[in-house]
Amino acid sequence: xxxxxxxxxxxxxxxxxxxxxxxxxGGGTPFEMTCxxxxxxYTSDAPGQVRAFALDINVDxxxxxxxxxNFQSGVSTDKSPCVYGYGIFPGKFRDYIDPNNxxxxxxxxxxxxxxxxxxxxxxxxxxxxTVELGSLYYGDANKPTQDGTLFRIEVIPSEFGAAxxxxxxxxxxxxxxxxxxxxxxITPTFPTNGTCxxxxxxxxxxxxxxxxxxxxxxxxxLTVFKPNCWCGQAGVPVWNTQCKGDADNxxxxxxxxxxxxxxxxxxxxxxxxxxxxxxxxxxxxxxxFDHRYxxxxxxxxxxxxxxxxxxxxxxxxxxxxxxxxxx
Numbered sequence: 001x002x003x004x005x006x007x008x009x010x011x012x013x014x015x016x017x018x019x020x021x022x023x024x025x026g027g028g029t030p031f032e033m034t035c036x037x038x039x040x041x042y043t044s045d046a047p048g049q050v051r052a053f054a055l056d057i058n059v060d061x062x063x064x065x066x067x068x069x070n071f072q073s074g075v076s077t078d079k080s081p082c083v084y085g086y087g088i089f090p091g092k093f094r095d096y097i098d099p100n101n102x103x104x105x106x107x108x109x110x111x112x113x114x115x116x117x118x119x120x121x122x123x124x125x126x127x128x129x130t131v132e133l134g135s136l137y138y139g140d141a142n143k144p145t146q147d148g149t150l151f152r153i154e155v156i157p158s159e160f161g162a163a164x165x166x167x168x169x170x171x172x173x174x175x176x177x178x179x180x181x182x183x184x185x186i187t188p189t190f191p192t193n194g195t196c197x198x199x200x201x202x203x204x205x206x207x208x209x210x211x212x213x214x215x216x217x218x219x220x221x222l223t224v225f226k227p228n229c230w231c232g233q234a235g236v237p238v239w240n241t242q243c244k245g246d247a248d249n250x251x252x253x254x255x256x257x258x259x260x261x262x263x264x265x266x267x268x269x270x271x272x273x274x275x276x277x278x279x280x281x282x283x284x285x286x287x288x289f290d291h292r293y294x295x296x297x298x299x300x301x302x303x304x305x306x307x308x309x310x311x312x313x314x315x316x317x318x319x320x321x322x323x324x325x326x327x
Contacts (some may be wrong), residue, residue: 014052016178016188017043020169020196023152036066036154036206038167038198040146050145050186052134053086053150059127061165062200063112063157064155067124071111071151074104076137076144081105085144086133090208091117111151119174129153130172155198169194175276203231204325217291217325221295224300228254229286232324241317243324245309251317258320259312263287268308291325 025322037072040057044050059065072085075092081104098107103109113130121128132150135144144190157163169190205227206218212292221230228235229242229249239249245259247266247314269285274300278285289309294302312320 015045015242016170016192018053018055018150018178018188018194019043019071020194022167022196022198024244035158037152038155038196039070039152040150040169043147044149045146047146048135048137048140049146049180050086050135050144050178050181051181052132052176052179054089054130054132054172054177055171056121057129057163058121058168058170058171059155059156059198061163062127063155063163063248064127064214065154065240066154068112068129068151070149071133073109074102074290075142076135077142078260079171081270084137084142085148086135086150086205088130088134088136089113090134091120093265106150113175119172121169130175138201138326150209157200159271163201164197167196167198169196194286203210203228203234205234219294220291224275224285225282227282230291230325232276232326240323243289243291243308244315245289245305245312246320246322247289247309252288256316257314259309259315259319263309267301267305272297272299272303274298275300 011254019041020042021039023039040055042050042053048178053217057065072083072087074082074087076082076084076087078084086106089109089111092109092111095114096108097103104171111133113132115121116139117130120130123256133150137143149288155165155167157165171188176183176185178188180186186239204218204221215278221227229239231239232242233240241258242249245263247263250262252262258267267283267287270281273281273284275293278288278300282302287305289305292304293300294304
């Protein structure tokens, strides 16, 4: 199979399409995929026609490819832990799989080619990866399906806030690109010239490393109708210190305290209000400093918010870094 991936011969007469799609909010699992996921899909003329894919993926505008998920792993079969598809990754197979006792669930085993291999991109955590996926099966019944998902990748900006990039797909010629069951290369089509727009219009980040709780906080932010005051330096106006106990985005006294009497007054006014009440009093959500509800009654402004305000009482902005929503 690995040799077949490397063969270069006259292009076979077959139709294969490879497409990248930025999933909408709410698409993909687990939750961290809901705002960061780009899904790479394929369609071919017949089941099992394609033996392997070798692709280069690049993103621009300061974005990075953080992780890869939702790929098939192992031989193409319905016997656990394997499923039909492209689960043989030559570079990682060499490094992590014992052919006599394959551990297909090894977390190190994924389609990203090792960056030190010939003509491989720089890898996860950078703006470019090379992926290599082959199929290995016995009997027609175990062939990969005619179309499906190869994998999903997490694509994130280097800074939170509204941002957009282009993601580009291309064949990796050194690895043979896309090849059929005979090892002959297939020239795939890439809809929209292999380019996918990755767009984040929201000001609140939904990915690490912006605080260990940022994924949970993003879900809460959606629940309470996307308050701008939670967005920190990406909001308009900029509101760096809301999560520290700053309910009004103002300084007080000659000393310019960020967390002080007017913030306490707003917290007191909004005390023990439920999530449903926030819909009719949107200003109160800015007194929800920890971005979580409390108790069975789902109070948005309650004891933990008071504790945060008290911990930062009479502090200046310079004393409250790192800024929100990072914790």
